[in-house]
Amino acid sequence: MAKVLVIGAGGVGSVAVHKMAMNSDIFPGIALASRTKSKCDAIAASVKERTGVTIDTYQIDADDVAATTALINEVKPVLVVNLALPYQDLNIMDACLAAGVNYMDTANYEPIDEAKFEYSWQWAYQDKFKQAGLMALLGSGFDPGVTSVFATWLKKHKLDTIRTLDILDCNGGDHGQHFATNFNPEINIREVTAPARHYLNGEWVETPALTIRQQFDFEEVGPKNMYLMYHEELESLAHHLPEIERIRFWMTFGDAYITHLTVLQNVGMTRIDPVIYEGKEIIPLQFLKAVLPEPASLGPTTKGKTNIGDIATGLKDGEEKTFYIYNICDHEDAYRETGNQAVSYTTGVPAMIGAAMMVQGVWSGAGVFNMEQFDPDPYMDMLNKHGLPWQVKELAGPLAF
Ligand code: NDP
Numbered sequence: 001m002a003k004v005l006v007i008g009a010g011g012v013g014s015v016a017v018h019k020m021a022m023n024s025d026i027f028p029g030i031a032l033a034s035r036t037k038s039k040c041d042a043i044a045a046s047v048k049e050r051t052g053v054t055i056d057t058y059q060i061d062a063d064d065v066a067a068t069t070a071l072i073n074e075v076k077p078v079l080v081v082n083l084a085l086p087y088q089d090l091n092i093m094d095a096c097l098a099a100g101v102n103y104m105d106t107a108n109y110e111p112i113d114e115a116k117f118e119y120s121w122q123w124a125y126q127d128k129f130k131q132a133g134l135m136a137l138l139g140s141g142f143d144p145g146v147t148s149v150f151a152t153w154l155k156k157h158k159l160d161t162i163r164t165l166d167i168l169d170c171n172g173g174d175h176g177q178h179f180a181t182n183f184n185p186e187i188n189i190r191e192v193t194a195p196a197r198h199y200l201n202g203e204w205v206e207t208p209a210l211t212i213r214q215q216f217d218f219e220e221v222g223p224k225n226m227y228l229m230y231h232e233e234l235e236s237l238a239h240h241l242p243e244i245e246r247i248r249f250w251m252t253f254g255d256a257y258i259t260h261l262t263v264l265q266n267v268g269m270t271r272i273d274p275v276i277y278e279g280k281e282i283i284p285l286q287f288l289k290a291v292l293p294e295p296a297s298l299g300p301t302t303k304g305k306t307n308i309g310d311i312a313t314g315l316k317d318g319e320e321k322t323f324y325i326y327n328i329c330d331h332e333d334a335y336r337e338t339g340n341q342a343v344s345y346t347t348g349v350p351a352m353i354g355a356a357m358m359v360q361g362v363w364s365g366a367g368v369f370n371m372e373q374f375d376p377d378p379y380m381d382m383l384n385k386h387g388l389p390w391q392v393k394e395l396a397g398p399l400a401f
Contacts, residue, residue, distance in 0.1 A: 002026075002027070002028060002029065002078045002359045003028070003029030003030070003031060003075065003076065003077045003078065004020065004027055004029070004030055004031070004077050004078065004079045004080075004081055004355055004359065005031045005032075005033060005071070005072060005075045005077035005079070005080045005081070006020075006030065006031070006032045006033070006080075006081045006083055007033050007034065007060065007062050007068075007080060007081070007082050007083065007084050007088070007092060008034055008062075008082065008083035008084035008085070008088075009032060009034035009036065009039035009040045009042075009043055010034075010039075010083065010084075010183075010184065010295070010296065010344075011183065011295050011296045011299075011340045011341070011343070011344030011347075011348070012083045012106060012141070012183070012344050012347045012348045012351060013032065013034065013043070013083040013084075013348070014043045014046070014296070014338065014339065014340050014344065014348065015334075015338045015340050015344045015345050015347070015348020015349060015351075015352075016081065016083055016348040016349075016351040016352050016355070017030060017032050017043055017044075017047055017055060018043075018046070018047055018050065018051070018337075018338040018339075018340075018348075019338070019348060019349055019352040019386060019387070020352050020355070021047045021050075021051040021053035021055065022051055023352070023356065023386070024051075024053055026356045026359060026360060027352075027355070027356075027359070029077075030053070030055040030056070031055065031056040031057070031058065031075045031077065032044065032055055032056070032057050032058070033057070033058035033059065033060040033062075033071060033075075034059070034060065034084065035059070035060070035061055035062075035084075036059075037057060037058065037059040040057035040058070040059075041057050043055075043057075044056075044057050046339055050338075050339075056075070058071055058075070062082075062084050062088040062091055062092050062095075063087070063088060063091050064091075065091050065094045065095050065098070068091065068092060068095035069095040069098040069099050072095055072096065072098075072099035072101055073099050077101060078101065078102065078359055079101065079102045079103070079104060079355055079358050079359055080092060080095070080096050080101055080102070080103055080104070081104050081105075081351060081354075081355050082103065082104065082105040082106075083105075083106060083348075083351060085107075085184060085186075085187060086107045086108060086109055086110040086187060087109075087110060087111075087112045089105055089107075089108065089109035089121075089122060090109050090121060090122070090125075092105075093122070093125055093129075093136060096134065096136070097125075097128055097129070097132055097134065100132065100134065101134070102134050102135045102136070102137075102358055103129075103134070103135075103136040103137070104136070104137040104138075104140055104351070104354050104355055104358060105137075105138060105139065105140070106139060106140055106141030106144075106145060106347055106350070106351050107139065107141065107144075107187070107232070108121075108122060108138065108139065108144075108232045109121045109122050110187075110190070112272075113272065113273070114272075115190040115191075115193070115194050115272060117191070117194065117230060117231075117232050117235075118232070118235060119138065119232065119235055119236055119239075119370075122136070122138055122368060123368060125368050126367050126368045129366060129367050129368050130366045130367040132366075133366045134366060135358060135364060135365055135366060135367070135369065136367070136368045136369065137354055137357075137358060137363065137369050137371070138236075138368065138369065138370050138371075139232065139233065139236070139370060139371055140350050140351055140353070140354025140355075140371060141346075141347040141350050141351060142169075142308055142327075142346040142347050142350055142388075143167060143169055143231060143233060143249075143308060144231070144232050144233035144236070144370075144371065145233075145347070145350045145351075145354070145371055146308070146327065146346075146350050146383065146388070147167045147169075147233055147308065147309075147310055148233050148236065148237060148370065148371040148372040149371050149372070149376045149379050149380060149383075150309065150310040150325045150326075150376075150390070151165055151237060151241065151310055151312060151372060152241075152371075152372045152374075152376040153325065153376040153377070153380050154310065154312045154323050154325060154392075155241070155312075155314075156375075156376060156377070158312075158316065158321070158323045158392070159312060159314040159315065159316050159321060159323065160314065160315050160316055160317070161243050161314045161315050162241060162243065162244050162312045162313070162314040163243075163244065163245050163246075163313050163314045163315070163320075164244070164245060164246045164247075164312070164313045164314075164398055165237065165244055165246070165247045165248075165310060165311070165312050165313075166247075166248050166249075166250065166310070166311045166312075166398075166399055167231065167233070167234075167247075167248070167249045167250065167308075167309075167310050168216060168218070168226060168250050168307075168308065168309055168310075168311065168326075169226075169249070169250065169251045169252070169306075169308045170216075170218045170221055170224055170226065170251075170252040170306060170307045170308065171252060171304075171306045171342075171343060172218065172220075172221030172222065172224065172252070172304045172305050172306065172307065173302045173303065173304040173305065173306065173331045173341065173342060173343075174302065174303055174304050175293075175298040175301050175302040175341075176301045176302075177293055177298070177301075178256065178260065179256070179257065179260040179261075179292070180292055180293040180295070180298055181292065181295060182295055182298065182302075182341065182343035182344075183295050183343050183344065183347070184289075184295065185288065185289045185292045185295070186285055186286060186288075186289045189261070189264075189270050189285060189288070190272065190285070191229070191231075192209065192210070192229065192251075192253075192261065193209050193210075193261070193265060193270050194209060194229075194230055195207065195208060195209055195230065196208070196209060196210070196211070196212060196227070196228045196229050196230055197230035197234070198228060198230075198234065198246065198247060198248040198249070199234055199238045199244070199246060199247040199248075200245070200246050201245055201246070207228065209229075210227050210229075210253075210258065210261075211227075211228075212227065212228035213225050213226070213227050213228075214226055214228075214250070214399075214401050216250070216252075216399075218252075218307040219307060219326070219328065220305050220307060220328050221304070221305055221306075221307050221328075224252040225252060225253065225254075225255075226250040226251060226252045226253075227250065227251060227252075227253060228248060228249070228250060229249050229250065229251050230249065231249035231251075233249075233370075233371075234247050234248075234249055236370040236371075236372065237372060239370075240370060240372045240373060241372065264288065268284055269284050269285070269287075269288045270284065270285050270288065271283070271284040271285060272284075272285050295341075295343070295344065296340065296344070298341055299335045299339060299340050299341045299344075300335065302331040302332075302335070302341040302342070303331055303332055304330075304331055305328050305329060305330050305331065305342070306327075306328070306329045306331070306342045306343065306346055307326055307327070307328045307329075308326060308327060308329075308346065309324060309325050309326025309327065309390075310324070310325050310326070311323070311324045311395065311398065311399060312325075313397070313398040321394065322394065322395040322396070322397050322398050323392055323393070323394055323395065324392070324393055324394075324395050325390060325391070325392040326390065326391060327346070327383070327388045327389065327390045327391075328391075329342040329345060329346050329387075329388060330342065334346075334387075337387065345387070346388065349383075349386055349387050349388050350383070350388070352386070353379055353382045353383065353386065354371075354379075356382060357374070357378065357379060357382075362378045363375075363378075363379075
């Protein structure tokens with residue numbers, strides 16, 4: 001039986017496991033392990049109630065490679081789906097190699113003491129996975145993930161070459177809280193406060209965090225301010241589609257979010273280096289995470305929609321054309337279906353689809369792969385069928401800015 005082992009019982013893990021259970025022809029056996037077993041059990045109970053499917057649950061500290069290897073050997077999955085935190089990526093890859101099992105994740109490795117987003121550490125596993133005849137698929141969430149598949153689909157069907165690519169991530173949802181993040185607060189704040197970087201003619205251009213802002217009118221959301229940011233798929237897209245002259249990533253933030261974040265940063269609460277508090281070392285950002293709402297708790301109150309997509313400009317039959325491809329996802333619909341809001345949903349569904357590509361052998365190979373290295377069509381079909389339908393339209397030209 002093609003069993004999968006999912007590690008991580010947060011919002012993303014919850015959506016992925018619910019969607020796998022809804023597709024038990026592809027996923028006849030599902031196991032869920034995380035640091036806190038009660039969270040796995042709560043997800044298992046919800047899955048049972050919504051789908052009738054039973055999933056096995058386990059406690060694991062995925063930073064312990066030997067214990068994770070032993071768990072994989074006990075569960076005997078064909079694939080480990082890592083939906084814990086980016087800090088665990090390398091340890092879980094090591095455990096997969098030790099146990100001889102394929103690997104997949106949704107976010108690239110980050111060292112815990114350094115907000116450094118790059119694929120170098122995971123790409124360094126290329127030979128090990130190749131020699132073991134195993135496959136590692138990196139970044140099957142929405143961004144990274146679907147945004148890279150969108151780019152390859154445009155290149156396959158609409159453009160001969162891509163000259164410029166803008167990825168636009170809009171969350172038009174309102175959770176009714178003064179300040180909260182829609183996925184793990186520690187990971188989210190590390191990402192948002194890192195310097196912005198975009199790719200231009202073979203070079204990386206760095207600008208201070210949250211300083212370049214533009215307005216864009218998102219369908220079914222309305223006009224929003226979006227900020228230039230660095231995001232990990234820029235690195236893999238620049239690597240795998242070297243023809244692209246410029247790649248940028250934009251994310252929307254409301255004024256209240258930016259104000260709160262600026263204050264927290266100014267007072268030192270987003271620091272990731274240890275400080276001594278009452279004789280004990282603490283990391284301010286980890287303490288901040290402990291007092292912020294858990295993203296999973298925002299599900300019942302979040303209203304509105306997300307709209308995430310790519311705008312690509314390039315040549316088709318010698319003529320320059322621009323296409324916009326995007327998905328719109330409703331927070332309340334996502335909550336009704338899986339008990340999680342749309343940010344977890346738009347990541348958990350692509351995680352399920354990436355896993356489906358692997359367990360069915362639709363995407364296969366030995367080594368470490370990014371999303372844009374495979375045929376986008378079967379993935380795009382599954383997005384349409386499993387809750388993230390996409391649309392594509394031609395624009396008059398590229399973004400004016
Ligand atoms: P959460 O913080 O809600 O969940 C993370 C889960 O991992 C928690 O259950 C946590 O356990 C568990 N965990 C943490 N450390 C360990 C460990 N050492 N061993 C075992 N389990 C551990 O995060 P999300 O669900 O929001 O995000 C999950 C992943 O998805 C992250 O890597 C995030 O970066 C990524 N992501 C990717 C996106 C994309 O579009 N590509 C978008 C959004 C998220 P505990 O409950 O005990 O803390």
